[in-house]
Amino acid sequence: MKKLLSMSAALLMVAAPALADDVKIGVILGYTGPIESLTPDMAMGAELAMSEVNDAGNFMGGGKTLVSVRADSTCIDSAAATAAAERLITADKVAAMVGADCSGVTTAILQNVALANGIVMVSPSATSPALSTIEDNDLFFRTAPSDARQGEVVADVLMDKGYKSAAMTYTNNDYGKGLADSIKMNFEKAGGEITISAAHEDGKGDYGAEVAALAQAGGDILIVAGYLDQGGKGIIQSSLDTGAFDVFYLPDGMIGDSLPEAIGPDLNGSIGDVPGTDSPGAAKFAEMATANGFAAGPFAPESYDAAALIILAMQSANSTDSQTFKSHMMKVSNAPGEKIFPGELAKGIKYLRQGLSIDYVGASAVELVGGGESAGNYAEIEIIDGKNVTVGYR
Amino acid sequence: MVTDVLNALVLIANFVIVPGLAYGSQLALGALGVTLVYSVLRFSNFAHGEMMSFGAMGTVLMTWWLQSQNISLGGLPTALLALPFGILGAIALCLFVDRTVFSYYRRTRSAGVTYLIVSVGVMFAIGGLIRFIIGPKDRVFADGDRFILKARAFKKMTGLSEGLSIKTSQGVTVIAAIIIVALLFWFLNRTKTGKSMRAYSDNEDLALLSGINPERVVMIVWIITGALAAIAGSLYGLDKSYKPFTYLQILLPIFASAIVGGVGSPVGAIAGGFVIAFSELFVTFAYKKVLGYLLPDAIAPSGLMQILSTDYKIAVSFVILVIVLLIRPTGIFSGKTL
Numbered sequence: 057m058k059k060l061l062s063m064s065a066a067l068l069m070v071a072a073p074a075l076a077d078d079v080k081i082g083v084i085l086g087y088t089g090p091i092e093s094l095t096p097d098m099a100m101g102a103e104l105a106m107s108e109v110n111d112a113g114n115f116m117g118g119g120k121t122l123v124s125v126r127a128d129s130t131c132i133d134s135a136a137a138t139a140a141a142e143r144l145i146t147a148d149k150v151a152a153m154v155g156a157d158c159s160g161v162t163t164a165i166l167q168n169v170a171l172a173n174g175i176v177m178v179s180p181s182a183t184s185p186a187l188s189t190i191e192d193n194d195l196f197f198r199t200a201p202s203d204a205r206q207g208e209v210v211a212d213v214l215m216d217k218g219y220k221s222a223a224m225t226y227t228n229n230d231y232g233k234g235l236a237d238s239i240k241m242n243f244e245k246a247g248g249e250i251t252i253s254a255a256h257e258d259g260k261g262d263y264g265a266e267v268a269a270l271a272q273a274g275g276d277i278l279i280v281a282g283y284l285d286q287g288g289k290g291i292i293q294s295s296l297d298t299g300a301f302d303v304f305y306l307p308d309g310m311i312g313d314s315l316p317e318a319i320g321p322d323l324n325g326s327i328g329d330v331p332g333t334d335s336p337g338a339a340k341f342a343e344m345a346t347a348n349g350f351a352a353g354p355f356a357p358e359s360y361d362a363a364a365l366i367i368l369a370m371q372s373a374n375s376t377d378s379q380t381f382k383s384h385m386m387k388v389s390n391a392p393g394e395k396i397f398p399g400e401l402a403k404g405i406k407y408l409r410q411g412l413s414i415d416y417v418g419a420s421a422v423e424l425v426g427g428g429e430s431a432g433n434y435a436e437i438e439i440i441d442g443k444n445v446t447v448g449y450r
Numbered sequence: 451m452v453t454d455v456l457n458a459l460v461l462i463a464n465f466v467i468v469p470g471l472a473y474g475s476q477l478a479l480g481a482l483g484v485t486l487v488y489s490v491l492r493f494s495n496f497a498h499g500e501m502m503s504f505g506a507m508g509t510v511l512m513t514w515w516l517q518s519q520n521i522s523l524g525g526l527p528t529a530l531l532a533l534p535f536g537i538l539g540a541i542a543l544c545l546f547v548d549r550t551v552f553s554y555y556r557r558t559r560s561a562g563v564t565y566l567i568v569s570v571g572v573m574f575a576i577g578g579l580i581r582f583i584i585g586p587k588d589r590v591f592a593d594g595d596r597f598i599l600k601a602r603a604f605k606k607m608t609g610l611s612e613g614l615s616i617k618t619s620q621g622v623t624v625i626a627a628i629i630i631v632a633l634l635f636w637f638l639n640r641t642k643t644g645k646s647m648r649a650y651s652d653n654e655d656l657a658l659l660s661g662i663n664p665e666r667v668v669m670i671v672w673i674i675t676g677a678l679a680a681i682a683g684s685l686y687g688l689d690k691s692y693k694p695f696t697y698l699q700i701l702l703p704i705f706a707s708a709i710v711g712g713v714g715s716p717v718g719a720i721a722g723g724f725v726i727a728f729s730e731l732f733v734t735f736a737y738k739k740v741l742g743y744l745l746p747d748a749i750a751p752s753g754l755m756q757i758l759s760t761d762y763k764i765a766v767s768f769v770i771l772v773i774v775l776l777i778r779p780t781g782i783f784s785g786k787t788l
Contacts, residue, residue, distance in 0.1 A: 092586040092695065228761065252736075252754065255761050259699040262690070262727070264469030265734040266760045271465060272736035273754055285588040290690065298464055299601030299613045318590045318691060 078123045079116075079376050081106065081366060082144035084155035084165065085359075086131030090258045091157060093285045093314070098180060099126060100350040101341075101359035101419075102154045105401060109367055112402030116371065117409070129156040132229070134164035141169040151376040153177040154362045157355075159184030159230035166196050176378040176385070178366055180358035183308070184234040188426055194382050199358040199365065199422050201331060201432025203231070206307060207238025209329050209434045209450050211246045214277070214305065217327060221249040222305065223275035225266060225291055227282040228255040235281045235307060251275045258286040263294045271300035279305040284315045296322045303327070306437070312354050316442045323439050330354060332435030333421035334449050341398040341419035357398075357419030358430075364401055364418055365389055371408045389424045391415045453610065458743040460612040464601070466731045470724070472620035472689060475627035478723030479682035480700065481707035482634065482716055483675045489651045489714035490671045491556075493565030496701065497547070498679060500576035501540055503697035505680025506687040507584050508539030513591045525595040527618065529688050536684050541676035547572055548672050556668070573698075580694050589692040592619060619689040626685055630678070631720060638716065643670060651714070706767045710774050712781025721782055726767045734760045
């Protein structure tokens with residue numbers, strides 16, 4: 057046994073040293089924890105961008121290979137996420153990070169690790185409004201929009217559909233609280249009434265108590281600002297079972313194929329929104345994802361874009377040093393320039409090497425605004441016959 | 451006036467009594483397993499949640515196979531047919547873990563704390579194994595009729611304005627819990643093996659002197675624990691959907707149930723399960739509508755009339771836990787002190 061252990065340890069040490077021409081990019085997402093069912097597709101999205109560039113072979117004039125190093129953010133445990141990010145930078149020597157996923161751990165990693173080490177991080181899914189104004193030395197970007205914008209969209213959709221009073225429950229973390237506050241503010245400004253705004257914990261055994269309280273407060277619709285395979289789903293299931301609510305509003309964290317599948321026909325008629333766009337990039341990415349054996353699930357397009365932006369910015373700066381290429385992030389993502397869609401990263405790199413400017417559109421129609429966050433295009437969703445159907449864009 | 455009172459009662463039944471009975475049964479079955487291991491093997495088995503998850507996984511896999519063969523139970527969930535498979539899986543796991551891990555610490559007569567930490571390690575190992583086999587995703591495996599009684603049908607039937615709904619899974623859970631508990635008590639109190647287990651639990655040395663084979667007792671404890679875990683896990687998954695992550699979270703209310711009832715006391719485990727489940731529901735329920743029905747319109751409340759916000763749901767079980775430990779450290783039914 058001992059011999060076996062030391063042998064495998066020796067083998068690992070042989071395998072570990074990287075080639076000098078490798079450019080490592082950390083992909084730090086919650087592979088365990090509340091969103092562990094979303095993250096495999098997100099990571100595949102980010103790694104697809106890297107393998108696409110590797111296959112083309114023209115990154116940094118050729119000869120440089122992009123290598124993905126995964127690390128677990130856990131989504132909820134800031135200490136574990138910080139340690140994982142620390143490992144990425146000190147042991148794996150990554151040049152940049154895609155991630156983190158949830159707003160709380162993203163903030164922790166940014167403040168404790170990314171700032172201290174001067175490493176660029178691009179989150180595909182952290183949407184808390186607090187991240188817009190956070191001190192970041194221009195190192196933090198996100199391909200997901202702030203929830204301040206989503207709050208406006210939710211209020212608009214609800215008003216257009218004629219819902220004047222709503223009960224609301226949110227997942228008890230930075231994401232849920234930020235989104236709930238934004239929805240409440242915008243909805244009340246538009247003349248609606250939020251009868252109750254109550255938090256729920258994720259991963260709990262039973263949501264009977266939460267639903268009972270929500271049902272007693274009443275409302276025409278229940279806004280569930282949670283996660284689709286976590287508390288959010290439990291709340292909806294329990295509401296339907298007890299007959300408390302018939303229709304639900306589902307913000308971005310609640311949109312995914314698994315929800316209508318799990319709940320069944322009772323969910324028909326519920327509405328929601330998810331970052332999305334009618335740009336051809338989204339469809340192209342979905343095709344590429346299928347061809348590579350994963351689904352273009354929630355935040356997978358944003359993950360692809362996060363990795364792509366890092367790669368293009370490195371090429372634009374002709375450097376893999378975060379301090380140098382961080383200023384090129386906005387340049388490659390915004391107009392003017394040749395529009396670059398998913399699957400065309402090699403073309404983008406070619407243009408950059410010729411000294412031309414590009415406007416990366418990508419899978420989620422990225423346009424970085426403010427301190428470097430996506431401007432926010434939302435698809436309006438209605439659940440029709442057990443499918444999330446996009447009925448419009450906002 | 452009578453209809454108002456009936457409406458108020460139905461409202462409470464629908465949102466508190468029915469969900470509380472089902473949730474309480476699930477907690478009680480889980481707490482029974484914890485308490486059994488504690489009373490005979492003398493340690494807090496933190497891996498119990500994952501053992502439940504493992505058993506439920508066996509049931510899920512078998513249910514899928516049965517569904518693919520078009521075998522079903524009509525109105526009842528197919529999972530009931532697959533349950534024996536899950537039970538066998540969980541028993542095999544328990545015996546394997548005992549043989550490979552716990553038996554060593556038994557031989558060296560380790561302290562309870564050592565056991566506890568070891569069980570945490572076992573918990574993570576099983577959790578990882580489960581994710582290897584079935585993955586972290588949410589799995590729905592319930593089929594058959596979803597409801598025994600639907601809220602809308604109830605309203606039509608009675609003419610009341612409040613509905614009452616009872617899910618099939620809730621009915622199955624409560625009935626199964628009653629059967630299991632009856633069987634367990636019969637086993638512990640009436641059979642020779644059960645009595646030898648209780649003797650071993652009461653006084654290990656005396657039991658050994660009177661010729662009870664300790665390895666056999668330990669093996670039977672693990673067989674029963676595995677069966678209880680698989681049943682509790684499967685029923686819970688049937689009611690809510692199977693997701694590995696939640697079995698880590700349910701460990702807390704299960705331990706609270708076992709301690710409140712009195713660790714080592716099977717009756718206490720059951721009582722504790724219901725105390726925890728109902729206290730969470732009653733304290734955080736908003737009584738606005740109920741009071742609206744019962745009081746004249748003039749003094750009907752406009753606020754939510756909630757004693758505690760649902761944010762404090764977990765706090766409720768902990769407060770009860772603290773109170774019980776302060777007043778009766780042995781739990782309601784005088785188990786052993788931890």
